[in-house]
Amino acid sequence: MAVIVLLAPTGQVGFELARSLAPLGQLHYISRADVDFSDTAAVQQKVAALQPDVIVNAAAWTAVDKAETEAEGAYLLNAALPQALAQVAQQQNAWLVHYSSDYVYPGNGTAAWQECDQTAPLSVYGASKLAGDIAIQNACAKHLIFRTSWVYAARGNNFMRTMLKLALSREALKVVADQVGAPTPARLIAQVSCLALQQALIKGAQVSGIYHLAPKGETSWYGFAEAIFAFVRKKGIALQLQPAKFEAINTDQYPMLAKRPANSRLNLTKIEHTFGMQMPDWHGQLELTLEELLSSQTLLTD
Incomplete structure (x- = not known):
């Protein structure tokens, strides 16, 4: 039985990974x-003591503007920590699963980014995430780096x-409509991570790499919001x-x-081909997540 160490099990992605x-x-x-x-030596010591077969890093600096x-602080969590974990993974001959971002790309054009495309972050956040990706690739032979969006x-x-x-408290709202990407639920991230990891444990380092x-x-932030409101209204919730x-506005x-990428489209061919998956549509995933939220009745309480 594999020994798995999960960092940050209470965050959005970490909570779903724990399940x-x-x-x-x-x-x-x-x-x-x-x-x-941020104390990378202490983290290394704690992780190594557990003698893991798999290290899953859900810790990150996510405050883009800050x-x-x-x-x-951003580089400590997004670059130094992943590097430290990669070093432990290499020493333990373990897999490292890590999460990156569409913000590593320059965000221009309209074509979906491929994993081999040139990176050029527009923000400190994006640069710190890219530094983490590079550090892991350089330090650890067995790694799965998943670049996600929204x-x-x-x-x-x-x-x-x-x-x-x-929408529950205001009559008017303006949302950006000229940034395009795919809203990604944490639940899907966790499910796909586990499916890929199961195969990686069998196939070995040949499947190491970066995956979208x-x-x-695809949709815009405005389109994302529009879909949210349409669904909850269909459920009989008065906004x-x-x-x-x-209103739709421009960036x-x-x-x-921090500057945001206008184009956050991610090409999914590599992950689907390597692991034999078929990624679902963003709209259906949104409805599943909204159903979970509405059934929990915690929208205004946490």
């Missing part, structure tokens, strides 16, 4: 309450939950938001500290 990884082996959790993730002014879940702070809270992990299809006051009308 999905459990049947695969003996699962150990390491949270921020156990060790300071990274612009706190670059050191992550959300039924719990935690994310776009889906924010839009619903705003997202649903099929304060007035349809006539729900330059909603300035933020």
Whole structure:
């Protein structure tokens, strides 16, 4: 039975991984309450003591705008920590599963990015994630790096939950419509990670590499919000938001500290071909996640 160590089991992705990884082996959790993730030596010591066969890193700096002014913190969590884990994985002959971002790409054009495309991050956050990817590739022979986009879940702070809270309390709302990608639920990330990991444990280092992990299809942030509102209204939930006051705007009308990629489309051919998967459509995944959220009745309480 494989010994699996999961870092950050209470975050959006970590919570789903804790549920999905459990049947695969003996699962150990390491949270921020156990060790300071910015203390890479302490993390290495704690992980190595468990003698893992698999290390799954769900820890990350995710505050995109804050990274612009706190670059050191972003690089500690997004680059130094993955490097430290990669070193332990190499020493233990273990697999390292890690999560990266569409923000490593320049975000121009309209073609879906392939894993072999030139990277050129537009932000400190994106640069820190790319540094982590490179560090893992250089330090660890057995790794699965999943680049995801627009992550959300039924719990935690994310776009889906924010839009619903705003629509329940405001009559007017403006959402960016010129950035395009695929909203990716944390549940799907966890499920696909586990399916890929099961095969990696059998096939070995030949399947090591970077993979895009997202649903099929594409939409804008405005389209994402539009789909959210349409679904909850269909469920009989009354929103304060007035349809006539729900407006699409351009990125330059909603300035933020970190520059966002306009094109976050991810080509899924590699992950589907390597692991024999068929990625589902983003819209169906959104409905599943909304069903979970609405059944939990925690939208305004956590």
